[in-house]
Amino acid sequence: MLKIVFLDRDTIGPSVTITRPGFAHEWIEYGKTPEDDVAARIADADIVITNKAPVRGASIAQASRLKMIAVAATGYDVIDLAAAKERDIVVSNVRGYAVNTVPEHTFALIFALRRSIIGFRQDVIDGEWQRANQFCFFNHPIKDLAGSTLGIFGGGTLGKSVARIGEALGMTPLFAARKGSTEVAPGYTAFNEVLERADIITFHMPLTPETRDMIGIEEFWQMKRKPLVINTARGGLVNEADLVTALNEGLIGGAGFDVLTKEPPAPDNPLLAVLDRPNVIVTPHVAWASDEAMQSLWAQVIDHVENFEKGAPSNVL
Ligand SMILES: NC(=O)C1=CN([C@@H]2O[C@H](COP(=O)(O)OP(=O)(O)OC[C@H]3O[C@@H](n4cnc5c(N)ncnc54)[C@H](O)[C@@H]3O)[C@@H](O)[C@H]2O)C=CC1
Numbered sequence: 543m544l545k546i547v548f549l550d551r552d553t554i555g556p557s558v559t560i561t562r563p564g565f566a567h568e569w570i571e572y573g574k575t576p577e578d579d580v581a582a583r584i585a586d587a588d589i590v591i592t593n594k595a596p597v598r599g600a601s602i603a604q605a606s607r608l609k610m611i612a613v614a615a616t617g618y619d620v621i622d623l624a625a626a627k628e629r630d631i632v633v634s635n636v637r638g639y640a641v642n643t644v645p646e647h648t649f650a651l652i653f654a655l656r657r658s659i660i661g662f663r664q665d666v667i668d669g670e671w672q673r674a675n676q677f678c679f680f681n682h683p684i685k686d687l688a689g690s691t692l693g694i695f696g697g698g699t700l701g702k703s704v705a706r707i708g709e710a711l712g713m714t715p716l717f718a719a720r721k722g723s724t725e726v727a728p729g730y731t732a733f734n735e736v737l738e739r740a741d742i743i744t745f746h747m748p749l750t751p752e753t754r755d756m757i758g759i760e761e762f763w764q765m766k767r768k769p770l771v772i773n774t775a776r777g778g779l780v781n782e783a784d785l786v787t788a789l790n791e792g793l794i795g796g797a798g799f800d801v802l803t804k805e806p807p808a809p810d811n812p813l814l815a816v817l818d819r820p821n822v823i824v825t826p827h828v829a830w831a832s833d834e835a836m837q838s839l840w841a842q843v844i845d846h847v848e849n850f851e852k853g854a855p856s857n858v859l
C-alpha cells in the first residue's frame with residue numbers, strides 16, 4: 543500500500559475540504575513541518591505532498607521509497623528538482639488554479655497604492671479629516687490607472703491574466719523580455735525599456751537561480767516613472783534591502799508585496815522597518831488564498847496523485 547505523507551496541511555486554509563485519493567493508501571498528515579524535520583518524516587513515504595515545506599536533496603537522498611512529490615502550489619522553488627530527477631521521482635505542480643485570485647490580489651494592491659487608500663484611511667482614524675473642516679481632504683496622491691503603463695515580468699498564466707484586467711481598465715500592458723536577453727520575442731518589450739516606461743511593475747514568474755535578485759538597486763535607478771512595484775510571485779525576485787533604499791530615495795512610488803525572501807519574515811527583514819508607511823503594503827502570502835482557488839488547487843493535487851498511481855502522471859515538472 544502506498545504511504546502518502548502530507549507535510550503542511552495548515553498552509554492550506556481551514557475552509558478547504560481535504561479529500562483523499564480513491565486508491566487504497568496510508569495517509570499521514572502534519573500541520574506543519576520545519577525544514578529540519580522533513581527528512582525523518584518522508585523517510586518511508588512513497589508520495590509526499592507539500593505546499594511550502596522544502597524537500598531538498600539531503601531529504602530526498604534518505605527517502606528510499608519516494609516515487610512522487612505532489613507540490614500543492616504552482617511555485618516549486620521548495621523542491622530540489624535535480625535531485626528528484628536523478629532518482630526518477632515524479633514531481634507535479636498545480637497550474638492555472640490561481641488565474642483569478644492572484645491577479646485580483648495584484649490589482650487590490652495596485653488600487654490601494656495608486657489611490658492612497660491606506661494613507662486616507664489612517665487620516666480618518668487619526669481625525670485629520672474631521673479637523674480639516676472641508677468636505678474632502680487632500681493629503682496623498684491619487685492617480686487613475688486608465689492611461690498608465692503596466693510592466694509585466696513573466697508572461698505565463700498569471701501575467702496574461704493581469705494584462706487582460708489591465709487592458710480592461712485602460713492600461714497599456716508591456717511584457718518584459720528576459721533580463722540580459724538580446725532577442726525580444728514578438729509581444730514582448732526589452733527588459734530595460736519596460737523598467738523605464740512602466741508606471742506599475744508587477745512580477746509573475748518563478749524564483750529560479752536566474753531570477754533571484756533580478757531587481758536590485760541598478761534596476762530601481764532605471765525606473766524613470768517612479769512606478770509602484772508589486773510582487774505577488776516569489777520573495778527573492780526583488781532584493782529587499784535595495785527595495786527599501788529605493789523607497790527611501792524616492793526611486794519608486796510604493797511597494798505592494800505578498801511574498802518575502804523568508805516567510806514569515808525574519809526579525810531583520812528590512813521591509814519590517816517601513817511597514818507603517820502609507821505607500822507600503824505587505825500581505826502574508828495570501829494572493830492565492832481565495833476559497834475558490836484553494837479548493838480547486840486541492841482537487842488538482844488529488845488528480846495528480848491519482849494519475850501517478852494509474853501510471854499516467856500529470857503536470858510533471
Ligand atoms: N503569491 C501567491 O500566492 C502565488 C504565487 N505564484 C507565483 O507566480 C508564479 C507564476 O505563476 P504562473 O503564471 O501560473 O506560472 P506560469 O508557469 O504559467 O508562468 C511563468 C512565466 O514566467 C516565465 N519565466 C520563467 N523564467 C523566466 C525568466 N528568467 N525571465 C522571464 N520570464 C521567466 C515563463 O516563461 C512563464 O511565461 C509562480 O511561479 C509562483 O511562484 C503562483 C500562485 C500563487
Ligand SMILES: O=C(O)C(=O)CO
Pocket residue numbers: 593614615616617618640830
Ligand atoms: O501556488 C503558489 O505558487 C503559491 O505560492 C501558493 O502557495
